[in-house]
Amino acid sequence: MRNYLKFKPKDINKNVFKLFCMDITKPKFLYHGSPNKNIAIFEPRAESIRDPKEGPVIFGAPDKVYASMFLVPSDDDWTSKGQFSGQYYQAIADEKRYRELDKGGAIYTFSSESFETDLTKSMKQREWISRKPVKPIKKEVYESGLEAMKQLGVKVVFVTSDVFSEFRQKLRSGLVDEAFKLLFP
Numbered sequence: 001m002r003n004y005l006k007f008k009p010k011d012i013n014k015n016v017f018k019l020f021c022m023d024i025t026k027p028k029f030l031y032h033g034s035p036n037k038n039i040a041i042f043e044p045r046a047e048s049i050r051d052p053k054e055g056p057v058i059f060g061a062p063d064k065v066y067a068s069m070f071l072v073p074s075d076d077d078w079t080s081k082g083q084f085s086g087q088y089y090q091a092i093a094d095e096k097r098y099r100e101l102d103k104g105g106a107i108y109t110f111s112s113e114s115f116e117t118d119l120t121k122s123m124k125q126r127e128w129i130s131r132k133p134v135k136p137i138k139k140e141v142y143e144s145g146l147e148a149m150k151q152l153g154v155k156v157v158f159v160t161s162d163v164f165s166e167f168r169q170k171l172r173s174g175l176v177d178e179a180f181k182l183l184f185p
Contacts, residue, residue, distance in 0.1 A: 024119070029137075030060030030112045030128050033070035035105040037141050042108070042134045057129040060115050064107050064140075065152045066126055071105035071145030072098060080167065083126065084180050089155045091183050093164035102145045109138035157183045 032042065044056035061067040065088050069081045078093040092098045115128040142148035149156055159167070163182055170179035 024117065026115075026117075027062040027112050027128075030062060030110045030115055031064045031067035032058070032060055032108045032110060032136075033064075033067035033105060033145075034108065035071060035073050035101075035103060035145070037104070037106040037139075039106070039108065039136065042110075042136070044131050044133070054129070055131070057131055058110075058134050060110050060112065060128040060130065060134075061126060062128070065154060067107050068142075068145070068149045068152045069154060071107070071142060071148055072102045074098065074101065078161075078164065080164070084176075087155050088153065089157065089183065090149060091157045091159055091164060091167060093159055093161045095158040098158075099146070104141065104143040105145055105148075106142065107140045107148070108136035109140075110134050110136055155184070159183065 042058045044058050046054075046056045059070075066083075069088065069090050074092070078097070080089075080091045082089065110130075111134075112128065114130040114132045114134060116130075117128045146156065159182070167179050167182045170176075170182070
């Protein structure tokens with residue numbers, strides 16, 4: 001097992017085993033999108049929590065496209081981000097709020113040295129974490145998070161709150177294809 005993969009024997013099931021058998025290559029660089037354009041050193045935080053047991057971490061993505069989806073502050077109550085059929089997407093249920101919160105941001109480049117990934121977590125090898133402070137080696141500033149996402153290839157979809165609720169319900173029910181037909185008719 002490679003030292004940058006976090007994996008426990010109790011986590012092994014058929015799907016995880018398939019993922020584990022994939023060749024996961026640690027990227028040389030990782031990217032972090034933030035609405036804050038002036039970060040000199042990143043400190044681990046428990047602010048954006050995907051797992052309460054994980055504790056304070058710094059997230060890194062293997063590409064700028066995924067990192068760009070974090071330039072505008074939002075939460076899962078009214079936005080959904082991820083990847084479907086190879087396409088990164090962000091569904092937004094409150095366009096006015098999103099545009100008001102969009103003050104731009106920065107995508108920071110990190111060395112991946114202190115990062116590891118956990119294939120049992122939501123975005124698997126698309127999310128890497130560090131438990132140590134990280135100094136960025138590069139910063140790209142964007143005046144608009146929305147424009148950065150579009151420029152980098154994220155499919156941004158503004159939907160009504162009713163469509164968003166139905167989308168989330170279908171995902172929870174395992175009706176993934178039906179859910180995404182709501183976003184991409």
